[in-house]
Amino acid sequence: MFAWQTFEQEEAMVENKAMNDAQSGQAKGLIDQELLDACIHCGLCLPACPTYLATGRETESPRGRIYLINQWQQSGRAPQSRMVEHIDSCLGCLGCQTACPSGVQYEKILDQARPGLTKTKPMWKRQISRFLFAKVLPDYNLLRRLSRLLRIWQHLKGRAFLEVLAKIKFPFAGKVAVLEAFLPPVPQFQPLPKQSWNVGKKEGKVQFFSGCVMDALYGPANHAAVRLIRAQGQVVEVAEQTCCGALAYHAGEVDIAKQLAKGNIAAFTDKEGPIVVASAGCGAILKEYDQLLAKESDWQQKAKQFVSRVQDISEFLSEHVFPEHVRRRARVAAPKVAYHAACHLAHAQHVRRPPEKLLNQLLDDVKEASGKPSFALVPLIDAEHCCGSAGIFNILHPELSLAVLKAKMARIKESGADLVVTGNPGCLMQLAAGARQTPGKPIQVMHLVELLDEAYGLAKPDD
Numbered sequence: 001m002f003a004w005q006t007f008e009q010e011e012a013m014v015e016n017k018a019m020n021d022a023q024s025g026q027a028k029g030l031i032d033q034e035l036l037d038a039c040i041h042c043g044l045c046l047p048a049c050p051t052y053l054a055t056g057r058e059t060e061s062p063r064g065r066i067y068l069i070n071q072w073q074q075s076g077r078a079p080q081s082r083m084v085e086h087i088d089s090c091l092g093c094l095g096c097q098t099a100c101p102s103g104v105q106y107e108k109i110l111d112q113a114r115p116g117l118t119k120t121k122p123m124w125k126r127q128i129s130r131f132l133f134a135k136v137l138p139d140y141n142l143l144r145r146l147s148r149l150l151r152i153w154q155h156l157k158g159r160a161f162l163e164v165l166a167k168i169k170f171p172f173a174g175k176v177a178v179l180e181a182f183l184p185p186v187p188q189f190q191p192l193p194k195q196s197w198n199v200g201k202k203e204g205k206v207q208f209f210s211g212c213v214m215d216a217l218y219g220p221a222n223h224a225a226v227r228l229i230r231a232q233g234q235v236v237e238v239a240e241q242t243c244c245g246a247l248a249y250h251a252g253e254v255d256i257a258k259q260l261a262k263g264n265i266a267a268f269t270d271k272e273g274p275i276v277v278a279s280a281g282c283g284a285i286l287k288e289y290d291q292l293l294a295k296e297s298d299w300q301q302k303a304k305q306f307v308s309r310v311q312d313i314s315e316f317l318s319e320h321v322f323p324e325h326v327r328r329r330a331r332v333a334a335p336k337v338a339y340h341a342a343c344h345l346a347h348a349q350h351v352r353r354p355p356e357k358l359l360n361q362l363l364d365d366v367k368e369a370s371g372k373p374s375f376a377l378v379p380l381i382d383a384e385h386c387c388g389s390a391g392i393f394n395i396l397h398p399e400l401s402l403a404v405l406k407a408k409m410a411r412i413k414e415s416g417a418d419l420v421v422t423g424n425p426g427c428l429m430q431l432a433a434g435a436r437q438t439p440g441k442p443i444q445v446m447h448l449v450e451l452l453d454e455a456y457g458l459a460k461p462d463d
């Protein structure tokens with residue numbers, strides 16, 4: 001049966017049930033009709049959609065979701081709960097936007113729809129999310145304390161304890177164990193230096209954006225990024241800053257995202273140099289602060305200036321050079337390295353060449369330094385397909401997230417890679433969890449900057 005018919009039938013069923021149980025969130029005029037009308041239902045985006053590939057359901061595809069949002073907009077009524085679920089199950093990876101030959105701006109559709117959909121959620125759920133976005137994530141000291149607790153939990157073998165509870169069917173233990181399995185080994189927190197540089201000529205100044213999750217769970221990657229920037233002759237500064245607001249924004253809590261954006265703009269306005277970030281998820285929203293604050297005339301100019309300064313770490317490093325003495329010591333231990341393109345880097349920021357350029361440069365440097373290639377860059381099929389992490393998607397939709405991850409891990413296995421590098425904390429967490437659960441040859445997962453830092457021998461024991 002043609003997939004569209006399946007969708008029509010399913011949709012008719014949903015309509016008939018008239019699950020119009022939400023009290024608010026009417027969509028009339030909420031979404032620019034032009035954006036929705038741009039979709040010609042050709043379906044060419046379907047093979048790029050991880051949730052469609054994992055479920056085979058039209059309602060979990062971009063075409064289906066656009067159709068549902070359009071129906072909602074046309075109806076002028078509150079959205080039905082089934083419809084909200086279908087939109088919620090979208091990773092927001094934007095693979096469809098890249099694939100669409102008609103230029104459908106799926107991100108804008110989603111951004112305009114989400115606040116209305118969020119209003120239909122139970123108040124208690126929203127209050128918890130809002131507390132998390134507004135009070136927990138921006139409080140870096142609290143996050144560091146929480147990461148310390150997680151370290152203790154891991155040290156005490158909490159995972160094994162949870163698995164025992166899950167086996168005896170202790171309430172919720174199974175669900176918590178699934179979520180806990182995503183957690184990486186939590187590193188000991190080491191603060192980034194407020195200002196640092198290497199001995200020698202100073203080429204310029206860089207402002208480093210640390211990110212909240214990166215800071216608490218992937219501190220070593222941030223330290224590696226700072227060392228790499230310093231090795232290129234820059235003075236690196238780490239200003240007092242706050243959470244980027246991406247998670248709040250993607251959950252439809254736009255007011256919180258705007259507050260956080262203003263906090264960061266204020267924090268960096270008087271500081272000199274580009275704003276460099278090693279978390280693709282943060283970078284994507286930092287580059288959209290001008291759109292987020294488009295209707296706030298007092299902030300427009302400052303937001304535009306801020307956005308013009310933001311660079312992903314791969315963009316910055318690939319535009320500058322490592323000194324000869326650093327390049328001469330290039331070594332890579334893993335025989336086969338693959339690159340997974342984080343959605344927020346490839347699809348949202350359109351940053352594709354810089355990570356490749358850095359990896360190819362490393363390959364050349366290793367050849368030059370040792371006289372022979374010590375590692376191979378292996379192609380990863382569907383490298384730009386989402387891994388299923390997508391912010392907190394793996395927490396909210398663990399089953400679908402695992403199905404998407406399974407497809408990604410199968411591709412990684414096919415590639416034969418011993419090491420996968422990427423540029424986003426969510427991907428690091430998701431892929432590492434996938435690697436732990438994949439039988440056969442061990443697969444290591446690292447941030448691209450950790451590979452470069454290690455390869456160029458920049459880490460010192462006290463760093």
Ligand code: SF4
Nearest residue numbers: 039040042043045100
């Ligand atoms: S989003 Fe683009 S590719 Fe997908 S169905 Fe619509 S027009 Fe076709």
Ligand code: SF4
Nearest residue numbers: 049090091093094096
């Ligand atoms: S954003 Fe990703 S998951 Fe959502 S519809 Fe597009 S391709 Fe599918």
